[in-house]
Amino acid sequence: MAELSFTLNGQAQTLTVDSGTPLLWVLREQLAMTGTKFGCGMGLCGACTVHLDGSPIRSCSYPVEFVDGRNITTIEGLASADDVLHPVQQAWLEMSVPQCGYCQSGQIMSAVALLETNQTPSDADIDAAMSGNICRCGTYPRVRKAIHRAAELSVQYYQPVDKESEAAS
């Protein structure tokens, strides 16, 4: 057993867990955050993707003790409020991406991570960033369109922040 503390979607968490438990199961079972999904248990499908200090990781294969003292963001932490979706989620709605929806949390977390490092991804960039996420329903063409759309929305989304920072400087 190990005691550890980390930040989950902006909230401090302190937990006692079995050492070696993958982060996924701590999120889903101990913290009842079920938006992050179990798909393969081997980091092959991406359904369990969350952000660790802003970078995408496969939580099904990530021992939870390694998140001690760090920041985790899950799908539940993306929207800033119930009625204010993240631009990637907004783009996903505009393109009606989800079918069964089971892999979509992981798809969205991978897409957000891509757009945070690359605001104008090419199709090749999207291939590189998204090929670790399997969708059995075959929503890939819409995922691609939605990422391009999210790139457009993100420009507007982040603009006010940029203006503030300019004003401050």
Next chain:
Amino acid sequence: MSLSRRNFIKSTALLGGGIAIGFNLTGCSKSPPFPNMSSTALQPNAFLQVTAEGDVILQLHKSEMGQGVFTGLTTLAAEELNMDPAQIIVQHAEFHPDFRDPEFYVMITGGSSSVRLSFVSIREAAATLAAILKSAAAQQLNLPESSLSVVDGKVVHASGDILFADIVDTARTIPSPEAVTLTAPQDFKYIGYYNQRLDARAKVTGSSQFGIDVQYPEALTAVLIRSPDFGGRAKSFDAIAALAKSGVRTVLDVDGAVAVVADTYWQARQAASAVTIEWEKGPLSGVSSDTLRNERHTLLETESGKNVEEKGEQSAASGDEVTALYNVPYLAHATMEPMNALAVVSPESIEIWTGNQSPDIALSAIADATGYRREQIRIHNQMLGGGFGRRILSDYLVEAARVAQLSGFPIKVVWSREDDMRGDFYRPNSSVKMSATIDNNVVTSLQAKVAAPSIMGQFVGAVSNTLMPQWIPDGLHNKLAGLAASSDPAATEGLVENDYQFPYMRTDYIMQETSIPIGYWRSVGHSQNAFFMESFIDELAARTGQDPLQFRLNHLPADSRRRKVIEEAAARADWGKPEAGQFQGIAVHESFHTMVAQVVSVSIEGKKIKVHKVVCVVECGIAVNPDIVSAQMEGGIVFALTAALKGDITVVDGAVQQSNFHNYEMLRMNETPEIEVHIMPSAESPTGVGEPGVPPLAPALANAVFAATGQRLRQLPLKLS
């Protein structure tokens, strides 16, 4: 007898454009109460209710597994209630006899039939509700009905809006009208126009609840260790080391498998690897997919099989014979959400939370396995993280019920990906001898001889207790299964009943007795039979020196729907004018009453097949939600590309060799072509869309590979030599 207990199933109207619909009364009803019944709500039928607060609730009697019924069926109700589909509250329905399918006779989601078979019944249910609400408002406020209309969840009058909540009590006293008039297609406001998905928002925020997400107080997690080979059983096991591990509560034998029950999934999974089990081999020990395939090839040479279809006179089959042997492997469904179910068992009842395609079949299966009566069991359906036919089966619900029953705990059974890959009900492997005769460059006959195991043969025995009283002895169920097996339509569907014209046409079926468990896999028999038929048609075009499109047109009647759709696809794809360095292949196939044609463009790099583009034309009657129709075609194409390029489940010694996505690969983003979908305009009633996008892809792709390389690949997955 209550007028509110109406059976909508036998309504006969086609497309109710201003046509009055007749109802069939079913006599004094033995029907159980409607799901979600409330003494304060208006509920004239099983589908719809208005609560005391004025909310409209639709009981979704089909399972949402991505195919869009959550939106599609709600749109049908919304049309007749004249309100935005987003205003309707949708609940997953529990079992009720009124939700039984008029063609399958059970409550089931399959056969791409949900919208087709609900197109009249749900609109009737909604129109009835609207009529009652209008009458109630008229009666309560003493207004002429003609001055009222139902709009956006209110009854509207020149003097002001009347809230549903204010007239529910009156409405509950008003009998259903004998007949209702359905909105004429030219007046549709939502059908054909509504292009959103009602389930999308919850699915992009992570709040959508799948079976695996259900929480229940004090529930424990169980993982099962099943026999490596199908039908094997645990003879004995040693769980001492497992029981010593953190969080483990119990380890028990459950009908031949070993269940490890722990506080969490990870604890159960870790402990499972510490259990040592002595297995008793099952009846398939020694069986491999290679030996099964060789056996089918022998059957094709030695057995005549059962004639399924014959058109024309055998004597017309003149000229030289051409034959080709085609093969497809077993395939797994590989839904993204592994199988799971939560069961809570008390002495009086069993409750199950899960995602399943046929709660009706599951009720019988659980009753059978536990000794409870169907009426004591409730199944709370959730969103399905993929179905594709896998979740028609009840095995994982039965497991959860049995572990809960035997352990005494509320139990969530969660399968690993490995469990899922190795414990599926697979798309059957199949071998087909295609043959034709060619006389003076004219094809005079086309024949198909199929050797394959029978899904029906396995399935009917397992589910006939749903359709027949439980006192019928097992022997009779088995006999029925045997009867069904030898003429299983799923084995030859798509080879028969097409409108290609040759002087002599014939299809025969030989059932292969031995198989691992098989089941219904998105598009079922069409998934392989379109590959056989449309590849061989292409072979005949090449042999007679004709363009593949022109050859098909030459053998189709002038008024053929197949002709119209393939011509449209050819036009949309610039057939005959591929991009530089690319090659085209074409195929058309009808399944689930829908016609789909696809043109695939490929290039070849070494031995690698690169798919650049798929142009898809679909004719599916009225597209209730055109964007979902497009999405289903796109998804069907990606699903079919996985099967055509990668899918191969192999069996050695009665056990599946693949285990996870590294050795049973899925198509990924970087391999996904551009997909263009065109929906043919139609005023006909809707037909299926969930499955029909799958079948034409493999042959169109194989035909493109032939165009590019001259290699005729007669086996899936496609591999260049």
